Amino acid sequence: MVSLRAHELKFLSALDKLDGKASVEQLISEAELSDAAVMRTALTLQEKKLVKIHAEPQVMVKLGAEGEAHAENGLPERRLVKALAASGGKAELDKAVAEAGLDMKFKQIALGWILRKRWAVYDSKASTLQVVDHLLHEVSVLEGNDEKLLRYLHGKNQAPLNVLSPELQEAVETLKKRKLLTTEVKTHRVIEITDSGKQTAKQGKAVEEVTQLTPELIITGKWRTTKLQKYNIEAPVAKTWPGKKHPYLSFLEEVRAKLVTLGFKEMTGTSVETSFFNFDALYTPQDHPAREENGIYFVKDPEFGDISAYEAAVENVKATHENGWTTGSTGWQYNYSIQEAKRLILRGHGTCLSARTLLSPKLEIPSRYFSIARCYRPEVVDKTHLSEFNQVEGIVVDEKLTLRDLLGVLEKFALEIAGADKVRFKPDYFPFTEPSVELSAYKEGYGWIEFGGSGIFRSEVTLPLGVKVPVIAWGLGVDRLFMMRAGVEDIRDIFSQSLDWLRRKEVT
């Protein structure tokens, strides 16, 4: 049994009553449906094979504005002959026209047709018009076909030509010549009920079918008798762009969480740093190339910071640079400048935070620290270099630490943070650590990547800062790890300016 919605059933019943076949116009009045609804319903019902729609061309007759006016008031010749009869059958033309209430522009038309229809004769010498005798008393009765047609069409917008009698069809031609009406070809749709349509119309029970399940339907329980319209679930939908965290920052969050799990405490500090903490405290001599214009950003104004709070440490560092102080080193053998130590720069690495932590009275032994620091270097930005980048690094402080611990820390990072399968160590160099180790991590599918640099801080670093136990310093190449995991080949994409890329970037 085909289930129908209420208006569909109404349509079908109406059609059945109209002997199973009707035009759209008929159905509009019969089924009390709107123009558009009729066709829509007809199409739905046709899909369900309950009706058939026949379409055929049809000539339509339509009155023009003048025709409509004549249909209302009568043709000019009719009005003229009536006026003549009223004035005794004979009258002067102009007078009769005025009497008929006709506009003078219709005088010639009225005269022409009145003569053509032989309703009156015209005396051109006297300019008088006289009704033919036999019409004198019957002027209003004898209606012509053209007038019948006008009456039929009066008030109708249009009518199909083929419903007219042959006489009226002939009148169509006449009136068309008089430019009172027009004809045009239109597609005419006739809807015919099928056998199963007839059956359904008689037995059918309407089920209400709706698009949207509304609160009303739910509350009233109407949903039980309601059919929810079937969707085209394969139709494309508009894209949704949810808010998301930045993929690189999410990755750093993950790294931070893992470091915390491994027992590391976070260190923080400022982007602007004194050369003392960025270089001197890390045993980088004051004429080192990394401290030149191409190695570090200098602050324009103010040029110098304040290191007066660390007077003792500054003196120790100065002595260490100059002659090794009590560290057992020869030192760098030059004259150290305290003024140079105050020079403000944008920090070039996160290791300055480790130096500050070592100097802090809050330093805990044993302990593990880390930092995620934005760092700056005057590089020309390209596929593999940034002028501004994040460094993840830190320290481990304990009396018992050795090179084995250093390797142990690195191996732990490779396994826990990079998810590596195996590790490899190589000698490395930093001015502030000895021995120094480079870590490479291997992961199936990715191959070997350099994942970190590290070392044991030189005594020239730790002793002047008042730390008498070994300190392991480490840094992780997290950018490279991120790029590998996210499938990014250009390091600039870490700071991507493409909203589209961020929107489409899947979770890694």
Add this chain to the structure above:
Amino acid sequence: MPTIDVACGELERLLGWSWQGDLEKLDWLLAFVKSEVKVYNEQENVASIELKDTGRPDLWSVEGLARTLRGFLDLEKGPRRYKVDDSAVEVHVDAELKTIRPYICCSVVKDVKLTDVVIRGLMHLQDKLDQTYGRSRQKTSIGIYDFNLISPPLSYTVAKPDGISFVPLGFEETMNLAEILERHPKGVEYGHIVKGHKVYPILLDAERKVLSFPPIINSNDLGRVTEETGNLLVEVTGTVHQTVLNTLNLVTLALIDRGGKPYAAAIRYPDEEFYAVKQVVTPDFRSKQVDLDVAYANKVLGLELSAERMAQCLLTAGLGVEKVGGDSISVVVPCYRVDVMHAVDLVEDIAVAYGYNNIEPLWRDLPSTGGVRGQQRLIDVSREFMVGLGFQEVLNYTLTSPESLFDKMNREKTRIVEVANPKVVTMSCLRSWLLPSLMEFLGSNQSVEFPQKIFELGKVTLLDDTKETRTRDEEWLAAATTHPNASFTEIKSALDAFFMNLGVEWHITETVHPSFIEGRVGTAIVNGVDMGVLGEVNPQVLEAWKLENPVATFEINVQKIIANKLGK
């Protein structure tokens, strides 16, 4: 870190070992000296080798590399012994140089077979030493001459800028010193080193022929070395005696490794207090002796190596061993190992020779608890709120330009943290607020589907005279929404949701801000404190960033808001 170009054929010949075209094998060997092949030019069989260790200039020549690497190949043990024959020349130093460029060291190397490859290698070494170890000739600079054309003794003296003329290397005309600084490319490049002085250093021979104008340029007549040159004079001038001497040693040693016979020079300094020693004989190949405590070394390594095992490692690394006691080793450090300044430097050499990958890693359980700074959790939560409100997080550079921070935002310029040596104007200062970063981001995405909603939680840097670094960083949060109907209501609603979820009460007061539309901008107030701004962006600003849709935005001091909340 220096990168040197090495003729592979030369290196293999000097090593007495071939990697047979397998670059991985070469890299395996180079790893012992913290180096690796960066580029290999197959056609010329030349490798660009990057040397990480800036403290080992003895490795910056093919001769020096071979000298050390032979140890790791077990082809040679311990340091090379070098001898110098007696003085061939004297050099007299003028007292006026003490404030200009006080030191000079000299050597003569005879019977060197100079081929094109050797000359190129020598020039390369000279350049690397000048640039890196000599700090762009400030600290030291090297000159090499045809000794046969020179009449000793030499005179290292001074001349007025227009007091002396000669034909500088690479030129054909005679110039005085002032003209060289003005017109010779090397004069333009290094002139600043001497320009502050009334007189300039000059090196002359007994006939007052000019050898060079240190540290600028050699003479074209005496200072040009060709394949016909057999006897060389090498001189180094500079400001730090030990560095000058080290440099001379390194160049002389490279020439000796090429079969040259070295002769010394006697440097006679004036009778001035400034010069502690009045006569120095150079080069000086004497080694240093350092006692290494075995227990100390094992404590650093975390191993239990015997003194004998350590001694083997030291020899492999090219160091000498004089005496091996039970708990101490007397280590001989050759003159060219200028990096050794502490016992720990020897310990590392032991570890490298022993092999890092032969040492078992150890993860020690330390009683340390992990943790993040107090505010981190709420900072992360804040980012989550913004994501929940449908905003996409973005990450921008903190380096920007005053134009972006002020001009394009319709604001008056205020004092901010600018850098003295920017690479590009667009990265010449630290941002003092976030909104310009967001505007720039939106400007790059005008062809991307709207609505666009973005946020950034990041650092701004402000000047603060009360701080050690004269600045302070603050973490701010900025969000922007842009589409044809973006409005104040929308952004206020978002900010309200943010504050509500953070459990912070706030209200808004009217304000005037040139970046925003008048009457559509307010200050966000929490506990009577100004915490930021919200509003619809001024169309003038939109135009400056080439934005075609209205933008509503807020920017708040999230760090202060959280501190306030936690303080309660």
